[in-house]
Amino acid sequence: MDSVLSLFYENREFIFLIIVSIFLGIEVISNVPAVLHTPLMSGANAIHGVVIIGSIIIMLQADPTNYFALILGFLAVVLGTLNVVGGFVVTNRMLEMFKKKDK
Amino acid sequence: MTELLGLSILELCYIAASITFIMGLKMLSSPDKARKGNLLAAYGMGIAIIATILFKEELTADKWLNYTLILAGLVVGTVIGTRMALKVQMTAMPQMVSFFNGMGGACAAVISLVEFDHILHTGEVELGMMIVIILGLIIGSVSFSGSIIAYGKLEGKIGDKALPAGQILNIVLLLAILGLGTFMAISGEPQAMYIYILLGLSLLYGVLFVMPIGGADMPVVISLLNSFTGMAAAFGGFLYGNQAMLTGGILVGSAGTILTVLMCTAMNRSLTNVIIGSFGGGGAAASGDGEQGTIKEISATDAAILLAYANKVSVVPGYGLAVAQAQHTVHNLEKILDDKGVEMTYAIHPVAGRMPGHMNVLLAEADVPYPKLLEMEEANDDMSNTDVVLVIGANDVVNPAAENDPSSPIYGMPIVDVLSAKNVIVMKRSMGKGYAGIENALFFHDKNRMLFGDAKDSLEKLIAEVKNL
Missing domain, CATH: 1.10.287 (Helix Hairpins)
Structure with missing residues (x-):
């Protein structure tokens, strides 16, 4: 459990970036x-x-x-x-x- | 130069590249700016590549071999890639995209292999790293082998083949891949043998995954594999803590997924249905040789009279138009009919051809003006006012079985409602089946006449006849 938690905590900025990018990707092409x-x-x-x-x-x-x-x-x-x-x-x-x- | 300065320049370049990717994608969704958007993203990519070579590591003399190989690789890839991309025919664009997509997937898989080997040597095992490497390998290889199969299928080199227990085998294989991957991630003891087994299984899965899928689903599959490669690239970004790879990969991953979903929606099917339900294979079970009627042929002369005295003509283009390279000819017909006061428009089914938008690209090449290209809903609303519908090389997208035969594999897919029009002329090479491999009751319908022959030849005959009237 601890290793999973630390994995999350160490990469929190990347995870944040990923989530924002996912929404950005959807938003950017939605009107094509x-x-x-x-x-x-x-x-x-x-x-x-x-x-x-x-x-x-x-x-x-x-x-x-x-x-x-x-x-x-x-x-x-x-x-x-x-x-x-x-x-x-x-x-x-x-x-x-x-x-x-x-x- | 201090190391800090170099690394700062590098990060600035990555930020710039990320911005060009976002802007590029945004501009690609508007007709006027699309070309600039593509070039912008290409410049961004160039900057990111050059900056990585110059600033990522200190330039040292003992690594001359590394630098030589990087430059050699770039040159080889550029020369081959440019030549292939410039030589390819318009009709073969979809498989070209699929092929390049496969290259990206392979690249991601190879990166994972090398990094795994690196871990084997150093013995430093980190859970996060292992997960990213394993996922990158699995997704990259599936994307590679799947894309190559899709390429082969569209080139006509590989037929639709469904293994007897294909679906069960696929699920078992997928479970085996996930199981082995999870085991490798948590065992904490990397072994070379496992990664190669995983590689083999993933490649096999990609093959079996695309193999039975045929016909109308191919665009969806290419789009899906495209977003897979995006994800694989993003895992690479995770691996190296590289924001440019991460944003680029995730953007494509999510945009590709949305595009895939848009296509599935257009066909009124769910993504799972596309992936698990096999289109081409299932076709055999559905409506077989049942209700056959008589078909009625029409001569080019009669067809020309029908067209010339119509008020409104609608063209439903399909893959046959692309194969015959008849886009310019159909545009000529449109101009001649226009001179005679006949309004001709194009009804574009979202999945006509082998890729979404395939027909639009093809007709744009022939300078057909945008307002003439109607999306399916718009065209269907107008269908009852249309005198003649000319179906050129399309089959499945006008098959009424999609509306009235629940046993048909394409049941539920919206179609161009050609039977609402007063007359239908289907231009076809022969009575062969469409890409989905099923009969089309439209051909036997009272309203329909068949005009057999190559689309280009037939259109040229029509033009000559219309001119003579």
Whole structure:
């Protein structure tokens, strides 16, 4: 019990941040028109590419002789970059089509 | 430079990145600002990445290999990602999103693996850390394998397959994953073997989870997996006490979940129903070859006359339109009919195509003006005043079984009420079934005429005929 309590207490600020972010996420997209559902999903997809920061941190903290961590970390950087770059480029391509040319 | 200065700059960059994520998402929900919003979030991400490389750890010479590998990884990922994203066809966008989503999930899972290995070496076990690592691994791997299966299905490389006891197997597997995860978290003695078993089970679960789901549910699944990856990213944020990862991940997690729920609501189904009830597999049990009537064909000439002398025409687009790349052709038809004084609008079902908004994106590409794209409710209100409904490559979203056949797997899903209109023309390649794999009584209805052929060819014929009138 104590360990659970201390877990909660030590991370109370994160838990607070998480709850606020959850409501923010709901609030921010609640008015999205159906037209933009696909680009929004795609844009959100690119944003969760922030995991890449985790993979960079792994690489920064890895011992230069720990090849297991280096190889997997490299793989993670590639995967994360694919998510970020591919995600933003695809979203941009979708949204380019929304440009109004008649004006 | 003092260490404190560097770390402060780093945190400032993370705050800036978080703001761009929030603003970006907000702007993505308004048509005028969406593109800027996407770019803004991309800049924020770039800042966060560069700041992490420069300021997170002191730059030291003995870690040259680490830095080289980071840069190499960034370059490789950027080159491949950009090429894939630029080469993909509009019709294949949904699976592309699914694929990139899977990459993010895999990234989260790999991070967990490395951190677990780190704990194995140091032997410092902390309950909080273990929970976060295990959850990150489970959700990341499920998201990865699930997304890849969804990608394969939409590419047509993987068919709908339901295992005999699929649902029970899935539940057992899920319980096993949760059980093993809990055991690993509280046992306090990390063992390499367990984490790989957990990895294998989670990957398997992702496969089995998406495998039986077919047809109309695919958009929901992609959206759900998207929010999964968001959560996995957030666990990574917890792991490193990194606010940018945390806010970015949670934002996507919650926004993705809401989007998923919005889609389920649009189909009048609950999320559990989507996840547990198998759509594609269950279809076999429902309305089989029962009530078949006769279908009536219509020639392009007759169809053109019907269209040209109508007051109001409504188009119901579906995946077939995307496959035939007929978005520009349909827009041409609209312009020609407009010259003849015929008002043509589009009735967009929320889940038409393979993703919500798929049809909107497709038609926007062809410069169809926004006011012409009606959401389903609006279009249905107008249906009784509509003379001709042209169903182009859509099937399940106009299937009356959703309203009157309780045994149908799509029963309860709202549909575009085409039968309220005076005439219906369904343009289809063949009498094949829709993605949900069920018969459509609409095709046999008195009001309906079939115009067989590729959507683009048929539309071109229609345009030629209308011009000749």
